[in-house]
Amino acid sequence: MSQKIKDAGFNITVYNRTIEKAKVLSNYGIDVSKSSTKLIESVDVIITMLSDFNAIVSSLFSDKTAFENKTVIQMSTISPKESILLKERINKLGGKYFEAPVLGSLQQIEEEKLIVLVGGAEDDKNKYEKLFESFSNKIVYIGEVGKAAAIKLSLNQLIASETAAFSMSLGYLRENNVDVEKFMDILRGSALYAPTFDKKLNNFLERDFDNPNFPLKHLLKDVRLMISEFQQNGINTLPLEGVEEIIKEGVEKKLSEKDYPSLYNVIHPPPKS
Known part of the structure; x- marks a missing residue:
């Protein structure tokens, strides 16, 4: 910048x-x-x-x-x-x-x-x-002042939640040996699609989370801020608290400096060598 x-x-x-x-x-x-x-x-x-x-x-x-x-x-x-x-x-x-x-x-x-x-x-x-x-x-x-900050937190909440949700579906499909491209083709034509799924797809598939755009540790910081803010405004944060636990586990597993989609490795752990 x-x-x-x-x-x-x-x-x-x-x-x-x-x-x-x-x-x-x-x-x-x-x-x-x-x-x-x-x-x-x-x-x-x-x-x-x-x-x-x-x-x-x-x-x-x-x-x-x-x-x-x-x-x-x-x-x-x-x-x-x-x-x-x-x-x-x-x-x-x-x-x-x-x-x-x-x-x-x-x-x-x-x-x-x-x-x-x-x-x-x-x-x-x-x-x-x-x-x-x-x-x-x-x-x-x-x-x-304050209104743009609120929108920013709302958008970042989607980053965390959408990434976790996609990771669950992708991990389940791969465990069942389903053709991921067929799944993506259906997803792209539906109201469920978000462009970020394609943007990060190869990173998920290759488990390549180096060269971070947004390190996982920063997403954890933001998620904790969101939970605090949302609770103060009467929003039920149970779904986001689950995502927080996943990200926290990723940080504990030394993924803190990896790009945020690395939370996939917590949701769908790599095969043990």
Whole structure:
């Protein structure tokens, strides 16, 4: 994403809490800051894309942080309440804030097809449209801060649940030596089909979950956040709690750094050698 933003003509500086992960970007002419405080001081717009709310807070706020005449665009997966808390805190420090979580991963970034969900003032979407267009072809204004965060969690719930559901069906078919392509042909012509099934099919069949777009450990973090959020809103989370247990088992079996469809190996374990 940093490369796409730079290629679109924007000046960009990056910071990562693990500095080694950011250093590779210097090979592409992107400035790397050794501290988040110095980065915030040097720019007008701050984009956060971090693992969770606590990581955002620790990166954004210090005794020396000032946000006067600065805008924070929050793109991480967090809860609506957490997003509102960030807005209130940044506003008190003189800055502007809106949320813009995205749907998609590395392939969509490369193809400039991320879906951006904007929560804030509608003017925020319009003002930063050129920035978003460097990696997106669909920018959707959702409403006030918190609304886009809610949609992002709802979408990520489908990632977890659909992957688990497909894994169960696929595993059952393979145990019964059923032609998977015949199953897929029927599925594609039905209302049950989701494109992600085909997108990840070869990964399932080959049990190839290296080069992750979305590591399993991050899906576990998101699922736990979803369960907490949904329960607070009176939603029965029993189906998702089952998926959480499957993902948790996958992480315990050292699949945490594998791509999220690796939960298939928990649902339909590989044959013992």
